Amino acid sequence: MQWNGSDNVFIGSGEELTRAETSGKYAALFNDKTGELKALKTGGINLEVEANGMTKEQTIVIE
Incomplete structure (x- = not known):
């Protein structure tokens, strides 16, 4: 399974997730x-997952 966003x-x-949370660069962490999925700021994000040759993308609005 491959995730993109x-x-x-x-x-x-792990530690990368912890650093990303304190960086102030992201609206959300997955x-x-x-x-x-943890929301940090308002806005819209996209998540995409690919598995078994299929891809699904979802737009999420954080209010």
Whole structure:
């Protein structure tokens, strides 16, 4: 399974996720190990997942 997202969403886990949260660069964090999405700022993000040759993209509005 491969996750991708817009520039304003960080995808990852561990120490990188912790650094991304404090960087102020992202509207949201997606932990690709747990599937948890955490909103940090208002705005819109896109998440995309590819698995078994299929791709699904979702736009999410954070209010």
